[in-house]
Each structure stands twice: as C-alpha cells, then as structure tokens.
Amino acid sequence: xxxxxAKKKLIGMVLLPAFFTGTVAAQxxxxxxxxxxxxxxxxxxxxxxxxxxxxxxxxLGNHCWRTGYWDESLAVVEGCDGYEKVAEAAPEPxxxxxPVAPPEKLTFSADALxxxxxxxxxxxxxxxxxxxxxxxxGINYDVIVAVGHADRIGNPDYNQKLSVRRxxxxxxxxxxxxxxxxxxxxxxxGETQPVTGTTCDGKAGAxxxxxxxxxxxxxxxxxGTR
Numbered sequence: 515x516x517x518x519x520a521k522k523k524l525i526g527m528v529l530l531p532a533f534f535t536g537t538v539a540a541q542x543x544x545x546x547x548x549x550x551x552x553x554x555x556x557x558x559x560x561x562x563x564x565x566x567x568x569x570x571x572x573x574l575g576n577h578c579w580r581t582g583y584w585d586e587s588l589a590v591v592e593g594c595d596g597y598e599k600v601a602e603a604a605p606e607p608x609x610x611x612x613p614v615a616p617p618e619k620l621t622f623s624a625d626a627l628x629x630x631x632x633x634x635x636x637x638x639x640x641x642x643x644x645x646x647x648x649x650x651x652g653i654n655y656d657v658i659v660a661v662g663h664a665d666r667i668g669n670p671d672y673n674q675k676l677s678v679r680r681x682x683x684x685x686x687x688x689x690x691x692x693x694x695x696x697x698x699x700x701x702x703x704g705e706t707q708p709v710t711g712t713t714c715d716g717k718a719g720a721x722x723x724x725x726x727x728x729x730x731x732x733x734x735x736x737x738g739t740r
Contacts, residue, residue, distance in 0.1 A: 557584035557591070567591055618737075620646060624663070624680060624730035630723075633679035635687055643684065646734065647691045655738030658698045660684045663733070665726035666705045678702030684732055705729065 557580060560567055567578050578594035627639035635643070662677030662684075681700035689695050714725035 557581060567594060619733055619735040622684075622732045622734065623727065624732055625727055627684070627732060628680060631676070633676060633683045635683055640687065643687050644691070647688065647693065650693075650736070653736065653738050655697065655736050657737050658688065658693065659735045659737075660688075660698065660700050661733045661735070662700075662702045663707055663729060663731045664703075664705050665723075665729040666708065667723065667726065670705055674702055674704030676702075677704050680732055684734065 578591060622639075622642055626642060627635055629636060660681040662679070662681035664673035664677045666673070678700065679702075681702055685698045685700050688698055708726075708729045709731075710726055710729055714722055717725050
C-alpha cells in the first residue's frame with residue numbers, strides 16, 4: 515500500500531505541472547494575436563478576444579496572470595507589475611501669426627500743412643509729418659497712401675490738380691525721412707468727397723472759406739502689422 519501510494523503521489527507530481535503548463539499554453543494562443551506593445555502584450559494571460567488581462571484578487575491586491583513568455587520587457591500593461599502608462603506630451607502649439615493691424619487712417623488739415631491755394635509744406639506741416647513718421651516705429655507697414663482733398667471753392671479741375679500736388683508733397687517729405695518710395699502711394703479726390711455736406715450752404719466769402727476748412731485735408735492711411 516505504501517508503494518502504491520507513493521507511486522500515485524509521484525504521478526500526481528508529474529501530471530500537475532504538465533496540466534498547469536497546458537493551461538497557460540491554451541491561454542497564450544490568443545495572446546499571440548495581439549501585437550500592440552502597450553495595451554495587449556503577450557506577457558499576460560487574457561480573458562477574451564478583447565485582450566482583457568486576467569487578474570486575481572488577493573489580500574495583496576490585484577495581480578496580473580503572467581504567461582510563460584513573460585519577462586520584464588513585456589511588463590507594458592497598465593496596472594500590471596508596477597507599469598503606468600505615461601501620457602504623451604501635448605504637441606507644442608504653433609506660434610500665433612502676427613496680428614494684422616487694421617488700416618490706420620490719419621487726417622491732416624490742409625490748412626495746417628499748407629497755405630491756402632498752395633502745395634508747399636509749411637514748417638508746422640513738417641512738424642506734424644515728423645510726428646507721423648515717429649509713430650511708424652514698431653509697425654511693419656506694407657503701404658502708405660496719401661490722398662489729397664479740396665473744398666468746392668474755385669474750378670473743379672484746378673481743385674483736383676491741387677489735391678494731387680498736395681498728396682505728392684506729403685509723399686516727397688515722407689520719403690526724405692527714410693520711408694521707401696515704393697511704399698508710398700498718392701491720389702487726389704479734388705472736391706468730390708466733402709465732409710461738410712450742406713452745412714456751409716448760404717455762406718459766402720471768408721465765412722464760406724472757414725466753414726469749408728474740414729474739406730481741405732490730406733488723409734494718410736497705413737496698412738501693416740504691429
């Protein structure tokens with residue numbers, strides 16, 4: 515009886531590991547189908563075709579079931595053997611494009627820049643344009659447009675030509691201050707774009723001339739980025 519019992523015990527010791535090995539191999543078959551190195555590694559037994567890792571709950575916590583293929587290089591499943599998935603760093607945001615400043619329009623009184631019926635800059639007019647040039651610092655301007663305007667006193671054709679000459683005079687001064695010639699454009703509108711409307715109707719002589727002062731102007735528009 516003792517020999518028989520010992521024989522049975524020996525057989526059990528041989529078969530039990532074989533049975534356990536066969537169980538792991540059966541679990542390992544579906545694992546080989548997963549090629550991901552981060553979520554479904556072949557180092558652990560899985561419950562189903564979705565790759566959920568078998569875990570045993572004990573007093574020591576949840577333990578992932580390893581297969582016979584497991585080594586430390588395969589410990590890449592979240593929560594198994596101390597592995598924690600490291601979140602990928604967010605890509606660096608692309609630098610924002612330089613803000614495009616809306617065109618800035620300045621209006622200079624023609625009477626401040628020129629004498630009446632003249633296109634020659636006065637000293638005070640040059641001071642005003644010097645301040646304008648200083649204001650361009652820090653602006654990457656594309657174009658500067660100077661547009662001359664006249665009042666309705668006198669001949670329309672003459673007023674048109676006068677408005678162009680005044681715009682050209684402004685451009686020449688800006689260029690003399692270092693602004694590239696090809697960045698400054700000029701135009702003349704003559705008396706076609708008054709800002710006084712009908713407010714000066716019924717006036718004459720010096721009163722009309724004073725009333726129409728806002729119509730005599732040079733508008734300078736700057737387009738660029740800060």
